[in-house]
Amino acid sequence: MISVVVGAQWGDEGKGKIVDYFAEGAAVVARFQGGNNAGHTLVVQGVKTVLHHLPSGILTPKTRCIIGAGVVIDPLTLSQEIDALKARGLLKGTLIIDEGSALVLPYHRALDLAREKNPHLTKIGTTGRGIGPCYEDRVGRRSVFFHDLFDPEELRRKINEVLFEKNCLLKMLNSPTFSTDEIIETLGPMSEKLRPFLGDASLEIAGAISREEHIVMEGAQGVLLDVAFGTYPYVTSSHTIAASAAIGIGTGAKNLERVIGVTKAYCTRVGEGPFPTELSGHSAEHLQRVGNEFGATTGRPRRCGWIDIAALRYAARVSGIDAWALTKVDVLSGLEEISICTHYQNASSFPRDAKSLENVIPVYKTFEGWEEDISKIGDLKQLPKNAKIFIEAIEDYSKTPICWVSLGPQRKATFVRKK
Ligand code: GDP
Ligand code: IMO
Ligand code: MG
Numbered sequence: 001m002i003s004v005v006v007g008a009q010w011g012d013e014g015k016g017k018i019v020d021y022f023a024e025g026a027a028v029v030a031r032f033q034g035g036n037n038a039g040h041t042l043v044v045q046g047v048k049t050v051l052h053h054l055p056s057g058i059l060t061p062k063t064r065c066i067i068g069a070g071v072v073i074d075p076l077t078l079s080q081e082i083d084a085l086k087a088r089g090l091l092k093g094t095l096i097i098d099e100g101s102a103l104v105l106p107y108h109r110a111l112d113l114a115r116e117k118n119p120h121l122t123k124i125g126t127t128g129r130g131i132g133p134c135y136e137d138r139v140g141r142r143s144v145f146f147h148d149l150f151d152p153e154e155l156r157r158k159i160n161e162v163l164f165e166k167n168c169l170l171k172m173l174n175s176p177t178f179s180t181d182e183i184i185e186t187l188g189p190m191s192e193k194l195r196p197f198l199g200d201a202s203l204e205i206a207g208a209i210s211r212e213e214h215i216v217m218e219g220a221q222g223v224l225l226d227v228a229f230g231t232y233p234y235v236t237s238s239h240t241i242a243a244s245a246a247i248g249i250g251t252g253a254k255n256l257e258r259v260i261g262v263t264k265a266y267c268t269r270v271g272e273g274p275f276p277t278e279l280s281g282h283s284a285e286h287l288q289r290v291g292n293e294f295g296a297t298t299g300r301p302r303r304c305g306w307i308d309i310a311a312l313r314y315a316a317r318v319s320g321i322d323a324w325a326l327t328k329v330d331v332l333s334g335l336e337e338i339s340i341c342t343h344y345q346n347a348s349s350f351p352r353d354a355k356s357l358e359n360v361i362p363v364y365k366t367f368e369g370w371e372e373d374i375s376k377i378g379d380l381k382q383l384p385k386n387a388k389i390f391i392e393a394i395e396d397y398s399k400t401p402i403c404w405v406s407l408g409p410q411r412k413a414t415f416v417r418k419k
Helices: 015-023 075-087 106-117 131-139 146-150 152-172 180-197 201-210 244-249 282-290 309-319 385-398
Strands: 002-007 028-031 040-044 047-051 064-067 094-098 215-218 256-264 266-269 303-308 323-327 337-344 362-368 402-406 414-416
Touching: 002 015, 015 028, 015 040, 015 215, 015 256, 015 323, 015 402, 015 414, 028 201, 028 244, 064 201, 075 180, 094 180, 094 201, 106 131, 106 152, 106 180, 146 152, 146 180, 152 180, 201 215, 201 244, 256 266, 256 309, 282 303, 303 309, 303 362, 309 337, 309 385, 323 385, 337 385, 362 385, 385 402
Parallel strands: 002 215, 002 256, 028 064, 028 215, 064 094, 256 323, 303 337, 323 402
Antiparallel strands: 040 047, 266 303, 337 362, 402 414
16 A cells, blocks of 8 residues: 655654654655655654655665655755664665656755845745756756766766756856766765665565555645645645655555645744744744754754635645554643634635735634643643644644644654544
8 A cells, every 4th residue: 555645734743753753654655756855754652863865764774765766855965864864774775766856956956056046036945956947957868877977978978968068057156067077086985885776766666566565655745835836836746735746756556545734733834935824923933843843954943823714625636645644742841822714704715826826815813822831741631621722723724634643752652532
């Protein structure tokens, strides 16, 4: 069975934590899109690990971790991530990287950064990891692929050809240019290190399906950052909706059996773009401080606001979400009042383009909070009455069941609410 786990907001919903929890009962965990713009935090037995490239099953012994062709790979940071995990004795699962994953190369990062600081261009607030320029190259038919790392002649030919255009662009943007030799030189040591992981994700998944294994597909970013269905242009450059799992791995769409949407009990966003329920003042400060809302990739403070049901219902629609995993409910402890945006006064559904979204007027229902620290309770039955009412309200308004509730960053602070 394939379960797809996607973020239902603007990323950082706690996908890594939820996937790590599911990994214990899964044979395979696969990433299907995004790159090292992702920062997925796992806390296992008190030890914190932030993953950028590697699937969140990597800390689970025997889990086969797969990186599909839909993922973009920065060979340098990927090999650093592998080395760092190995050094800590935490690389427990096995790893296969699809030969057709596109490489993020130094000119992608340079272009990303140069565009972000150019006063004539719209600032997106990207992670600066070169993700957009790398995906542009895939559709522009000039990607350098993972398998090219192991074919020195083809690697040189492709980089040479790509640099012909890239260096013109970089010059225009007042950014330093690159030579083929310098890029090949930095890639050299990476090739030998990464060669053992070369494989075919589609074939691996087909094998796992035929053996009736449980496969978890791990999304990065969130539905509202999808390049077609997100708040364009303030989006990432890949498809983050669940359907993307079929394409990013190379499996039939009908094999995706269930889709789990991860949502915080409130909402955050990093980078630019509209955010209808964004808060300022005491509540925002509480969410940021107690929720430790700083980016796992860039360290930027995350903007904080109330949970937005219009956005969640939209995410459930475009991504086919069957159930929610509701995270960070514990962060709300201590707030006198907590609000839920139930709908928009002037729009019947979530308008996806940034311009329309800027003009929506959220309508809130406000609930009484609770004082108790709920991060150490052993059972959802022990939740304070007001927390139960709040969780039920999210379920009712969103019209999608909340099947898992997370009350802390630890793997064990995850509870099944409904089967
Ligand atoms: P991801 O990108 O969706 O995997 O999420 P991030 O790892 O970027 O951000 C989620 C943050 O919240 C991480 O620091 C997690 O350790 C933390 N976290 C996840 N679930 C919970 C929870 O239920 N309660 C609390 N307090 N923290 C959580
Ligand atoms: P995870 O997987 C939150 C945001 C950036 C920016 C926009 C485009 O940890 O949830 P990009 O570098 O992708 O071109 O940036 O998308 N963004 C994320 N925000 N979590 C992420 O990943 C993100 N990945 C990209 O902040 O607004
Ligand atoms: Mg993150």
